[in-house]
Amino acid sequence: MTQDKDKMAKREDFLAFMNRSVSNFMAVDTIVSRLRDAGFQELRETDPWAVKPGSRCYVVKNGTAVVAFVAGSDPAAGFRIVAAHSDSPGFRVKPHPEMRCGALGDSQLVKLNTEVYGGAIYHTWFDRPLGLSGRVVLRSEDPVFAPRHCTVRIDEPRLVIPHLAIHFKRDVNSSLSLSAQKDMLPVLGYVDGCLQGTVARIVASHLGVSPDDILDFDLTLFDIQPAEMVGADSSWVNCGRLDDLSMAYCALDAVIAAVPGRQTQVMAVFDNEETGSGTKQGAHSPMLRNVLRRVVSSLGGHGEEFMRAVAGSFFISADCAHAAHPNYMEKMDPVNHPVLGGGPVIKVNANCKYMTDADSAAAFKWLCREAGVPCQEFVNHSDSPGGSTLGNILTGQLDMRGVDMGIGLWAMHSVRETVSFDDVLYTMQVFTQFFNRQ
Ligand SMILES: [Zn+2]
Structure with a gap:
């Protein structure tokens, strides 16, 4: 026992x-x-x-x-x-990541520009609630030789990479070829006001600092869903x-x-x-x-x-x-x-x-x-x-x-x-x- x-x-x-x-x-x-x-x-x-x-x-x-x-x-x-x-492996947020969803005209629907890190299996990232995590560099007396860093984990707002409906790609289950630049960009949602700096503003509000204090960041996407035990006797860890x-x-x-x-x-x-x-x-x-x-x-x-x-x-x-x-x-x-x-x-x-x-x-x-x-x-x-x-x-x-x-x-x-x-x-x-x- x-x-x-x-x-x-x-x-x-x-x-x-x-x-x-x-x-x-x-x-x-x-x-x-x-x-x-x-x-x-x-x-x-x-x-x-x-x-x-x-x-x-x-x-x-x-x-x-x-x-x-x-x-x-x-x-x-x-x-x-x-x-x-x-x-x-996963997806790293690029500099100036905010992109307007072009085909939706002047809508304020925003997606984030990302780059693949390592040998990720792309399709496993579709349709999941995703967060942002990594490091933020904050303004300091001397960012060259005495930088100020902090780690960050943002669970809200959640992002999603929506998969294309099967009706637009009938052979999706027999042939799946994905472009990192087109297919894999996470959608953030509707944003009021200026598009540029949206991510910095989210990070700043999370950290309780001014957006001007954020000099740069290393941010990657992560799956929000926590680790789960799976298998008939729940002996396997899935995460x-x-x-x-x-x-x-x-x-x-x-x-x-x-x-x-x-x-x-x-x-x-x-x-x-x-x-x-x-x-x-x-x-x-x-x-x-x-x-x-x-x-x-x-x-x-x-x-x-x-x-x-x-x-x-x-x-x-x-x-x-x-x-x-x-x-x-x-x-x-x-x-x-x-x-x-x-x-x-x-x-x-x-x-x-x-x-x-x-x-x-x-x-x-x-x-x-x-x-x-x-x-x-x-x-x-x-x-x-x-x-x-x-x-x-x-x-x-x-x-x-x-x-x-x-x-x-x-x-x-x-x-x-x-x-x-x-x-x-x-x-x-x-x-x-x-x-x-x-
Ligand atoms: Zn390894």
């Missing part, structure tokens, strides 16, 4: 985390508030650092990436790292952004539970994985390497200790995997097709799109065995190229041992995806075992 209650409490906590994290900015905001509640202290990149063995700290980069760590006692002993990403916030959640849980040891335990949540990780807050940047170097030097180590630490480290790149889809079994490898609820999935690729090799796969399987959880493997169908993720990109900055893994998921990059909550629990157990094993 207690176990059931514990599982229910964890499930509610996971749903609350997902419902709050409606954009990359809000995800990092949520992670940071949980780190603070757990006693982690913020380190600013511009300040000198004084890290001691056992220090619990975090560093935020540009509002959408965060590295948290529990410092080890030996600067040369290495790092135990779990990494995930904060971003998900947006599970790729990859489910893995960020597990990494966060493990670093909060980390017990200080000789090695430093690290959670890294990067941004922009969905567009190739090529930003200063992405996995291709020196962000994580710089944090690790500074931890080593703050603990009294030098270049030699850092190199020894890298050589003695292990890295888990945690990003969701494809679970076997019951309607498309022919898309999967005939043997290695993970299922929902079957445990964390090791991702393997002959062309090195994943960093997994026999050495690191064996290490991860051993961790699962120690944690008492099942483990699965994913390999692409040999006629399909598949995707890539954080691990192999990060090895350009840190040449350490590591494995690519994730939990199985249906409908990757849809506005709503589905995972098994059992897999979330299993992964939390493995990450905790990884950080805390002697």
